[in-house]
Amino acid sequence: MAVTRRQFMKVSAASLAASSVGALGFVDAGEALAAGVRPFKLERATETRNACPYCAVACGVIVYSLGDRSKNARAEVLHVEGDPDHPVNRGTLCPRGAAVLDFVRSPNRTKYPMIRKPGSDKFERVSWDVAMDRVARLMKDDRDKNFIAKNRDGVTVNRWISTGFFGTSSQSNEAGYLTYKLVRATGLLGLEDQARI
Numbered sequence: 001m002a003v004t005r006r007q008f009m010k011v012s013a014a015s016l017a018a019s020s021v022g023a024l025g026f027v028d029a030g031e032a033l034a035a036g037v038r039p040f041k042l043e044r045a046t047e048t049r050n051a052c053p054y055c056a057v058a059c060g061v062i063v064y065s066l067g068d069r070s071k072n073a074r075a076e077v078l079h080v081e082g083d084p085d086h087p088v089n090r091g092t093l094c095p096r097g098a099a100v101l102d103f104v105r106s107p108n109r110t111k112y113p114m115i116r117k118p119g120s121d122k123f124e125r126v127s128w129d130v131a132m133d134r135v136a137r138l139m140k141d142d143r144d145k146n147f148i149a150k151n152r153d154g155v156t157v158n159r160w161i162s163t164g165f166f167g168t169s170s171q172s173n174e175a176g177y178l179t180y181k182l183v184r185a186t187g188l189l190g191l192e193d194q195a196r197i
């Protein structure tokens with residue numbers, strides 16, 4: 001019979017409590033104690049696999065949440081731990097990754113695009129369409145103005161050095177490939193992410 005991690009934890013907690021008391025000769029007490037063991041707190045949670053966002057190692061994490069948006073119940077993350085099946089970290093996390101729940105819950109976390117209009121002293125939320133259109137417009141205008149086709153010796157260089165681009169090393173190979181292609185196709189030299197590659 002296949003036993004999931006969740007079932008294993010539940011059975012282990014009950015068995016440990018029962019066997020400890022039972023070993024002392026209090027069989028009935030052991031059974032009563034096992035019956036009173038609270039359910040494993042993550043038992044009802046939804047498990048979602050993801051990657052730690054902090055560094056280039058990209059350790060696998062399991063995010064536990066309660067609630068279901070499709071049922072109009074606000075989903076909330078209640079626990080994050082290392083993914084034991086992930087080939088990079090095998091369930092381990094460094095102190096920074098182990099504290100990622102604080103990052104998820106931080107009131108300072110940016111969850112959507114924001115813009116500070118000229119002359120304003122505060123940021124305002126905008127849609128992704130507005131944000132993407134604005135970024136594309138600014139990039140196009142800057143490239144048209146500052147693109148360097150040839151250097152002073154007349155050698156073709158096709159450089160664009162007045163804008164930089166942030167990527168991320170936590171994305172997939174395919175997304176990284178597309179990012180690199182986009183950046184280099186425009187002539188951008190400044191490409192940075194936390195892996196420094």
Ligand code: SF4
Nearest residue numbers: 052055058059094097
């Ligand atoms: S857990 Fe630590 S080592 Fe792993 S990706 Fe996160 S920050 Fe990097």
